[in-house]
Structures are given as C-alpha cells and as structure tokens.
Amino acid sequence: MSDEQKGDGLISVFIDGNEVRCKPGTNLVDLVDSVGKEIPHYCYHPKLSVSGNCRMCLVELGMPGKDRATGKPMLNNDGTPKVMFFPNPAIACGTRTSPGMRIRTQSEMVKKCREGVMEFLLINHPLDCPICDQAGECRLQEFSTEYGKGYSRFIEQKVVKPKRTVLGPRVMLDDERCVLCSRCIRFCKEVADDDVLGFVDRGSYSTLTCYPGKQLENNYSLNTVDICPVGALTSLDFRFKMRVWFLKETPSICTESSVGVNTMVASREGKIYRITPRRNDEVNDTWMSDSGRILYKEIEDENRLTGYASQGAFSPPDAAILQVQKYFESEKIAFVGSGGNSVEELYLFNRLSRAAKSVGNYLVSHIQEGDELLISNDANPNTRGALSVGFIESLPETELPDLASRIDSGDVDTVIVYNEDLIVAGISSEQLAKVDIVYFGTHSNATSEAASVVVPTLSVFEKAGTFINQQFRLQKFLQAVPGPDGLIDDLVSFSQLLNHVEPDSGPLETVEPIWAELSKEVSQFNDLSFNTLSPEGAQLDGAAFQHLPFCEGKTLHYEPAAETVEAGT
C-alpha cells in the first residue's frame, strides 16, 4: 500500500528492517530516538540548527530503486521493492526522512565509522576525567565505552591547548577537552543572540575562543555548559563542588518569572548544588536563564526565617499557631497573599480568608523588565494561580493604597501577610504600627519585624505544589530537599488554622486532598489531580481571564493576547 493511500500524512521508513511511521521530513536522529534506539551524536541538538561536523551519527541509508529509463520502481523477483543502499555512510542529523527510506544503525560499516570517529576525537583528549566536572554525564565517556575501540594507538605528543580559561563571569573553558561540536557557538548565535564565541586556527589546532575584548556574559551563558557534550565548558558556580553521580534530581519549576521554566534541582543529602533546565517544548525548550539557576542560594540566606516567633520572642510552633488563631477572631481582618506561592497554598489561604470573613484580599504585583526569551515582565510565578483559586478577582497592583486607606480609617485592624513586604507595597511603617500583623514567610523583612506573630514557611525547593504560568499551564514541582529543622509545611499550618475557624473542613495538610477539593470547586481544575499531572504540566482553559490586561509581553513560547483596549486608544 502506498503512503498516500493511508491518508494520515505519514510515511513509512525502515530502521534496521523495522517499519516506522513518521511525518515526512523528520530528522533521523530524533526519529531513531523516538523508537528507543540511539544514534550517537555530539553536534546535533534538537533545538539548534544542524551543523553536521562531528560525524558521530554516520549511518547507512538506502532508498527503493527506480528504473532510470521508465521511472518505475525496481522490484525483486518476489515483487518487493529493490533497495539501493548508498555506497558511503551519511550523517543522520543532516538527513530527513523520505518515503521508503532504509536506515541501518547497527551494520558493520556503521560500527567501524563510529570507532574511527571516536578514535580521532580521543587523539588529543587530555583524559583528565578525574578532575573533570562533566565526568558521569559526558558524551565522550559514554560513547567511547559504548562505541569506541577500547584502546589507543596514538603514541605521538598530544596537542596542548589553553586550559582554565575564564570565558565570562559564569563559564570556564578547557580547550583540550573540546570536540569542536560548535553547539555553544550556535546557541549564542541563534538563541541567546549574543554571537561572541567562535573557532580559530585549523585542523587539530582548532580552538574555541571568545571574540577579543568580549566575554560570554549574557544571561543565558550557562546553557552552553548544559549543551556542551563534553567537559570543555563548565560552570564556575558548580565547578568542583560535587560529582554528578551523587546528585539526586528532582523536577521543579523556576520561580524567577511567570514563564514557569521547567527545571531539575540537583541535591545531595539535603543540600542543593545546581539547577538545570528540564526540557519542555511548550515552555522553555531546553533552556533557562543564569539568574534562575542561582535562586537556590536564597534558602541559605542570612535573613531566612528558621524559628517561630510571637510578640518578638521565639516560641514553639504550636504556641505560635495558637497565637495566630487569636488574631483570626478579629472582625476587621485583611489578607495579603503572594504570587510566589503555590496554587494549593493560595487555595487554603483563600479558604482561610473566607472563613475569617476577610474584609479584603490583596496580592502584590512585582513588575520587572522581561527579556523576551525566558523572563517575563511578571516576577510573580503564580499570578494566574491566585486568580484561578479565586483569591483575587482582578489583576494585582504593585502598591496597595486601598489597604493603606482602610488601615488609616480603622476598617482594618489585623493583617495576615503571606510572603510579602508591605513597606515595599506602599504601606508606611506608621500604618503598620496601627495594625496587628501575622506574617507567614520564608525570609525576614520590615513587615516580619513589625509582626506580632511570625510563622516561617518553606521555599519552593522544600515543598511540593503547582504553579500556573503565563500560558495558563499548570505545572508541578516536587520537594527536592527537606526544610530547615523544625519548620512545619505551610499547608499543615494553614490546615490547622482552617480547622480552628471551620471545624468541619477536614484535614487538608498535603497537596492530594487539596486537589480533591480543587477539582470539585474550580471548573478549570476538573479531572485534574496532583499525582496524575504529567511532568510537562497541563494546559488550562484561561478564557475566563482573557479580558484582563496581563503585563507579560512576548516570550519564547508565549504571545500576549491582542492589545488591550487602553493600549489601542
């Protein structure tokens, strides 16, 4: 049956004799990867242009033959199409599928090609794996074990190249380890739009270098370290800190902005060592910003709150929560939430505000200048989560004049603050002094210092939850490391408080029971649960909020909705 007859727009290709259906024009490396086989490669990267210079992905290709005179397909005696294999191997990364294509990934010729390429790559390799940060996740190590010869015939002097070269504030280069794949060069040119890297000299003297007088210092420079298949580019922050085989990786979400970059948090024994991007083709491809990678340092900041306090004195957690309960009896209570908290926390915070008959719920907006790539204008990662759970109805403002005037007029005498600094949000310290403040938060600030009760909370790395990003994509993060000693999860504290004001609310101390409620209460969350949410997240229907003038501009996979009315007039 011909491909057109099946009518699904797919074509048949044959990988090592097995038929595979795919779209015409699929890249061979990706196709073979999708069926669970591997074509080893260094220079090919699915999100960069094809350069085809490492030659590691050589495979044998064949096409069904056609008679030159008549143009009819050539057939074997048994009526099957006669396959004509090309005499020379071809690079898989530079080849796209066409109907009837045959690919041999395991033939003798292919194996010899790989052995040859590996041997050439290892000729000038310094073999300093014991001191190389890439060891353990190094393509050169993996492929030389899997496809290499196993021994070296090279007896001449190796080419000496510069080592320990600082390319920029965050990246270190070791030219001897470089296999000249040019991924970093293409990344800087095509994605980061900061074309500073290039090769100089020829042959085995080719050297990766930075343009004279420039540095690799753009905010995406550490992605070159991630895509470097060998240990040529290494991160200065992670340099010699920990070997990668000790690290436990936990999927997480970057809180830098509302883009919601998917990340992997690598930790060992409760200490985070690095954050790397996690591939999500709908959000961040395989990239993330350098500024997002150092956010883990906040959890060990000096001003991290690690103890419960009541009336300025340290208090045990239970006593502090009991104190908070007293403030909930106020008739004039207002709630200030944060767009940096998870959907679950904001849901419970909202339930609390309803149960305590809040006179007003506020969220503080943090506007920043985005970079049109992976940092949006909204520094709150979960503004849409606050909207979705109904904590706020309209977009947050950077300042809270309404709350200020209510404090002045005496309409509000108690403020429950969650991870925000009211001074930054335009409330004066005199106004703060007029009200009782209960502060829930990770770090101390002017508000926590003025607070009657301080309840320390966990950072994004120390708990599980979900965020809703600018695309209305629900994405989950898991707990990477335990929180500071003696700290109770925010959800547990809120659940205890809720049980106090609303005795029949039941236990809502973990994300799962909260999602059972959320999926019933909020129409967007129907049929969703935390455990079944895929690592790539779920696209929600944001139609209910489309009329709101969100502040985000264009980023990598996000186009803002049509211009708002105000901007048009």
Next chain:
Amino acid sequence: MAIKELKRKPLTFAEKTYLPQIASGLIITLKNIFRPTITLQYPEERPEIPEGYRGVPTLVKDPNGREKCVSCQLCEFVCPPKAIRIIPGELDEEGDSAHVEKGPKEFEIDMLRCIYCGYCQEVCPEEAIWLQDEFSLSGYTREELIYQKDKLYELGGTLPDNHFKWDKKKSAEEAGNPH
C-alpha cells in the same frame, strides 16, 4: 519409660596413681621449650606484614611531594560502608600543582566504619589511596578515629610512582606544541 543405667568404667591402678598423665604432660612441655618461638612480644615486637596486606587506608604523595589525590570522589562513591567523605577544592592558579587544578580541601575516613575491603584503592585512578601495613588503631573518642587529611598523609607517606602522569602533562604544557 524404662531407664537404662550405665556403669562408669572403673579406673585402673595406673590411672589412680595419676603419674603417667603428669609424665606425658611434662614431655609435651619439654618438647615445646626447645622449639623455636612463634609468638611475638606485641606491641614491642611487630609482625612482618606480607605484601598485598590490606591495612588502614592512607593517602600518599608522589616522590616529588605532590599530593596525588585529585578528589574525584570515586572512593567516596564506591566505599560500601560510606566511610569516606571528601570536600573537593580548587588548587591555586599559582604554584607547582596549578596544572592539576583540583585537590581535596577536606578528606576524612571514618576508621570505625572502614571494613578494609580495599575498593577505594582499586578504584582510585590516581593511585593516591593505599591500604598499607598499619593495622592497629586506637583512640579515646569516636572523633579521634575519624582520620582527617593530614593524619592520612602522615600514615601514607610517599610511594614510588610509575607514571608521573601530571608531571608529564606539565612538561608537555611547558614544551608547548607550536604550529
């Protein structure tokens, strides 16, 4: 149930005198007096340790006095009782070992945990950790038996080096490879 009574065999006259037994015992004693001694006056005298003996793991320096460990942490990884703990550090850009780039900032082996399996020696790519002939450890506290880097180097001393890998590397760097 029927009970069967067994009669003990009565002693002979010779046995009753007890003299033959004393005599045979004395003969054994006399024989051993003239045999060469096989015991040692430990701890003043120390046994000769055979080659390949797996004593306490120690860190060694190469004949040029450079510390061989580059803190690759493979021994920490392979150690079955997790007795080894390394905090890697970067070597100064100045100095004789600058080209090695990496070395242990801290290196500790918990000798209370060590089981003398020798995996660390086997896995070490730099031949920097060796189980040598030291076998008796003592201390008054547990902390004392967590050996730190300086103690491990003191125990290890210097071993001959067949490769001088890093020295060769340095001389290649100094000779350069102009084109």
